[in-house]
Amino acid sequence: MSDNLIFRFEVLGNDFTSAGQASVQVKKNLRQLGFDSEIIRRVSIAMYEGEINMVIHAGGGVAEVIVSEEYIEIILEDTGPGIKDIEQAMQAGYSTASDTIRSLGFGAGMGLPNMKKNTDTMEITSTIGVGTRIVMRVLL
């Protein structure tokens, strides 16, 4: 079995209620594939944080999960405003979220650091006015 499995999702922007649906689906798929629960949890948390970010900061995007024999890769791509200073954004507590987002239970500036914590590799490329692409891997 050398073919990778690929799951692909459109993540709708500005629809906070449905945000996270892709992550819930991925979690279900990984369970069905019989992965270890700790691996599933790490992938789920990282993807969910990234998915929420795409919805609240970037107006949606595309999420792709690739399951290979060595790793599970999560690719999140949006055409949002981009991140000006990635190093700053990675710091715990840094957030530009609005009060509305905060009243919904998010916007503590914990998402990006939490994505890093739960994955083995994480790469962010972002261009102002063009969008953001995040690639994370959890090694198996």
Add this chain to the structure above:
Amino acid sequence: MKISKMQELLEAKVLCGEEFLGRHVYSACGCDLMSDVLAFAKDQAVLLTGLVNTQVVRTALMMDMNCIVFVRSKKPGDDIIKLAEEHELVILSTDKPLYVSCGLLYTNGLAGSKEVKK
């Protein structure tokens, strides 16, 4: 602690997952900030919160929690109940505030985060 015992202590209504009240849970966290739950919770099975939206359910799902307690008489909508039912979560609703609810469970033996004996 069995979820049914939690229900009794909190004098809570069961909004869904009646058939899972016999499940045992070993720790809980009380929080209105989902960012913090995602970043800091570990192995807690129960989330007590005053925040009501679908992301509370998805956050609980991502963290492998299996029971949500909405405090201070918060009424979740049908979309929340439906999502929880689909994923076999128990939802309880209590009139008590967050602080009191957490205190009741804690003093009756339900641990917080780093205290769970394995």
